[in-house]
Amino acid sequence: MNHSKKYIRIWLITGLVMVFFQIIIGGVTRLTGSGLSITKWEVVSGTLPPLNQRQWEREFDLYKETPQYEKINEGMSMSEFKFIYFWEYFHRLWARSIGIVFLVPFLFFLARGWLDKKLIRQLLVLVGLGAVVALFGWIMVMSGLTDRPWVSAYKLAMHLSLALVVFSYLLHIYLDYSGHKALVKNTLLKSLSVFFLVLLGIQIVYGALMSGMHAGLLYPTWPKIGDQWFPSSLFGLNNYLAPDFWKYESNTFIQLVVHFLHRGTAYLLLLTGILLWWFSRKSGKLELLRRPLLWMSILLVLQVVLGIVTVLSCKGEIPVFWGSVHQGTAILLLTSAWVFNKKIALA
Secondary structure, three states: OOOHHHHHHHHHHHHHHHHHHHHHHHHHHHHHHOOOOOOOOOOHHHHOOOOOHHHHHHHHHHHOHHHHHHHHHOOOOOOHHEEEEEEEHHHHEEEEEEHHHHHHHHHHHHHOOOOOOHHHHHHHHHHHHHHHHHHHHHHHEEEEEEEEOOOOOOHHHHHHHHHHHHHHHHHHHHHHOOOOOOOEEEEHHHHHHHHHHHHHHHHHHHHHHHHHHHHHHHHOOOOEEOOOOHHHHHEEEEEEEOHHHHHHOOOOOHHHHHHHOOOOHHHHHHHHHHHHHHHHHHHOHHHHHHHHHHHHHHHHHHHHHHHHHHHOOOOOOOHHEEEHHHHHHHHHHHHHHHHHHHEEEEO
């Protein structure tokens, strides 16, 4: 491998790692209720945090004007404010760092002529996607600075979905540039693999809704939801009223629906993973797919276990540690599923 390709691969991997941690930091920011602590979107001047007591008091005064402070955090101390400010600031600072880590090497590689036209086009699309994520992040924050004391769970899920698109597309660029080729041609396995990927993406979005709606606090039980396998209210058609879906704060039924879908999708993912093992074995191609399939299977089982632990830990408050580990494992599972899917082509 020549030096240019080696450096570009390292650069792409660094980008993947940084986007991965950006998603994790964003999750911690949400779970700690820190997302509304900074009330302005200052791309350049916002790089520096408050540096003296006067600046801290100014930021705190701005936060005191938000619905979150008035309805939830009234009377909080300066040290408590600094804690939530840190996570939102760190989230934004890490995003800026990603921009620098991308831009500087990109300009260097471009000047040296190391980037081919295909890669340049892909990277420009990536920049566009990243800008959309950043813009929607601010739109999400704005949803909690007017009437609601927190950000909209639906906008939170959209923000995470866009971040997943950026991560997945960057992973695709890396795998494509590194020359990863299909090892097996099998239409059934390819279809199952794509189904698993799509289902996993939906499941991660359900996880964002669970976090945004605090739905885990509603039923911190397993394997039953409360004392029922299938809560009876799910079958009441009169409960499915469109306006109530937007007013989920005052309607626990919507939270129950999200909770039920999140659990059900987890079981369906586990079943799909078992089918992938079975049909890989039946096709006689298990040896070729063993390593990526093994990693995906280990992460899938671990993710299910972490999901159960997270739910059981939701007694009175959201478990920040378990919620963050659960989300991080989901992204690792998504990565392994992408790699596995890349190893299979249509027959």
